[in-house]
Amino acid sequence: ELPPAKGDIRFENVVFEYEPGRRALKGLNLDVSAGQSIALVGHTGSGKSTIINLLCRFYDVTSGSITIDGHDIRDVSLNSLRSQVGIVLQDTFIFSGTIRDNIRFGRLNATDEEVEQAAKAVRAHDFIAKLPSGYDTEVQERGNVLSMGQRQLISFARALLADPRILILDEATASIDTETELKIQEALKTLLKGRTSFIIAHRLSTIRGADNIVVMDHGELMEMGDHSQL
Ligand code: ATP
Numbered sequence: 001e002l003p004p005a006k007g008d009i010r011f012e013n014v015v016f017e018y019e020p021g022r023r024a025l026k027g028l029n030l031d032v033s034a035g036q037s038i039a040l041v042g043h044t045g046s047g048k049s050t051i052i053n054l055l056c057r058f059y060d061v062t063s064g065s066i067t068i069d070g071h072d073i074r075d076v077s078l079n080s081l082r083s084q085v086g087i088v089l090q091d092t093f094i095f096s097g098t099i100r101d102n103i104r105f106g107r108l109n110a111t112d113e114e115v116e117q118a119a120k121a122v123r124a125h126d127f128i129a130k131l132p133s134g135y136d137t138e139v140q141e142r143g144n145v146l147s148m149g150q151r152q153l154i155s156f157a158r159a160l161l162a163d164p165r166i167l168i169l170d171e172a173t174a175s176i177d178t179e180t181e182l183k184i185q186e187a188l189k190t191l192l193k194g195r196t197s198f199i200i201a202h203r204l205s206t207i208r209g210a211d212n213i214v215v216m217d218h219g220e221l222m223e224m225g226d227h228s229q230l
């Protein structure tokens with residue numbers, strides 16, 4: 001069991017191979033203090049998703065270690081790890097059901113009021129309220145009731161409701177209109193506040209807003225610093 005996390009994360013000499021002999025990470029050292037946001041950038045295949053896959057324990061490190069508040073993540077149950085590490089993936093997951101259910105998926109015992117509060121906090125409430133049946137509007141997994149930007153806001157509301165100490169975000173690359181883009185930036189600030197976060201960032205505004213930018217290249221950390229330093 002992982003005690004309620006503060007959210008200090010340390011990668012120590014992490015090597016990872018999906019296939020024997022091919023290193024996707026070549027000895028990564030990275031120290032992230034609780035509450036810090038890290039933007040992961042780098043070319044395709046540089047290791048960004050791998051970092052996230054390991055932190056969520058979709059795979060175990062080949063060698064080295066990853067610790068959260070000093071606890072090796074291999075020593076904690078997957079349940080307790082996943083209850084403290086929230087993920088918002090690029091291909092924002094919307095299932096067939098009402099918008100309310102989609103948001104409540106973050107915390108199944110949340111009340112209607114809590115669902116709405118979360119939606120308001122990430123500025124999703126206004127567009128939801130305008131839908132034919134509001135929060136009870138039925139959406140489809142692959143349907144087009146919602147735009148990409150709206151899907152993203154709903155996934156933010158869901159993550160906010162789950163309230164994990166550590167948040168992982170694979171930012172959507174889909175083009176969205178300027179107004180939604182601004183909303184997403186605002187929502188992101190709300191969502192990241194007080195959490196340790198790793199963001200695979202595609203938008204310059206997101207990269208600028210991060211406390212630290214980690215530049216990956218061929219499985220190695222090339223540079224690290226804030227936007228003014230890089
Ligand atoms: P992108 O920007 O394209 O998402 P990335 O920085 O996330 O790239 P990774 O997915 O971490 O890159 O990939 C790092 C290396 O590991 C690459 O060489 C990639 O080909 C390899 N790799 C990634 N996933 C797998 C997998 N499931 N099986 C085998 N090799 C993989």
Ligand code: MG
Pocket residue numbers: 048049050
């Ligand atoms: Mg990737």
